[in-house]
């Protein structure tokens with residue numbers, strides 16, 4: 001498990017080396033929830049690890065002689081963190097896109113990041129086992145920073161249990177990032193271990209304030225998990241986070257689009273930054289291979305890629321849309337009502353799959369749009385990104401698709417049961433694991 005690379009004379013003295021995955025721990029598993037903080041999942045993002053060390057130092061002081069749980073800080077991508085070029089995000093693959101089910105069945109020797117993924121999840125699994133043995137919960141907080149200047153944000157898979165923790169972070173919330181970016185570490189944590197997990201973007205990579213933001217995020221997460229009581233803490237971390245978010249901590253966004261990079265000369269246009277409003281097919285967001293990249297939908301820019309090194313299929317930018325607090329509350333209610341899900345299951349155009357997901361006729365699904373699925377707590381596992389039209393055309397398309405599905409009757413797949421999951425006439429949706 002420990003990284004073999006040691007500090008050499010050639011390495012920059014300013015950049016810290018991480019010989020071990022575990023940075024440190026404080027507290028006791030049997031006393032309450034264990035919060036696992038991840039930093040450096042991207043090798044050029046060290047702020048979370050520095051913040052984690054700061055919090056551990058304070059937890060080891062007399063003031064915190066008795067805490068109701070445990071904090072463990074782990075480094076994410078040791079191979080990239082210890083690379084001689086401190087700007088290295090990853091060696092072969094982005095670790096925060098690699099953690100998909102199919103890659104867990106490949107050998108660790110496949111790539112540097114496969115090895116990192118297996119080691120990281122080995123550590124997480126053994127911590128999780130110790131929590132289970134103690135009859136306690138494990139929660140994972142993954143700390144990141146951004147290439148572009150940005151305010152702190154929290155992103156998570158929108159399940160009701162995750163909301164309890166992530167929504168308490170006084171910074172804007174982003175739902176649904178896991179649908180557009182497969183292979184996130186937090187997503188694999190929830191899928192494989194069944195743990196609540198969320199991600200905080202603390203600000204720009206080299207901004208010292210990003211470390212303060214991450215420190216505040218860790219304290220707030222510890223308070224929410226009941227490990228420490230922040231009301232007795234000398235610094236008001238809630239107020240600090242609120243001020244860094246410019247009092248937009250109550251705002252919730254839904255991630256609607258991801259633009260992948262298709263050419264390494266991808267460059268965000270001047271004047272476009274995190275939060276910039278964009279209009280469908282009108283706003284020029286980036287230049288790539290000599291051509292402009294327009295937003296396919298309207299919304300706001302999230303995580304514009306301004307990394308020094310860009311690679312094909314990295315995230316270029318995301319488009320997000322704001323959702324109201326009424327929507328958030330309504331969706332919490334709808335998810336808790338059992339008959340709503342029974343009703344959805346018998347709607348025309350909706351078919352059950354053996355693995356508890358639903359196959360929804362794409363003509364109908366694109367009219368319903370992802371916000372309707374999100375409202376009811378369904379995650380889009382596969383969609384073709386098509387739009388169902390706007391205004392009256394959407395109503396017409398929806399009515400046509402509904403009656404087509406109603407009169408079509410049952411569909412038999414290869415095994416004679418329901419439609420084949422490989423049939424791309426359907427979108428695949430599934431209730432979120434922690435809501436089921």
Ligand SMILES: [Zn+2]
Nearest residue numbers: 042045144145
């Ligand atoms: Zn990152």
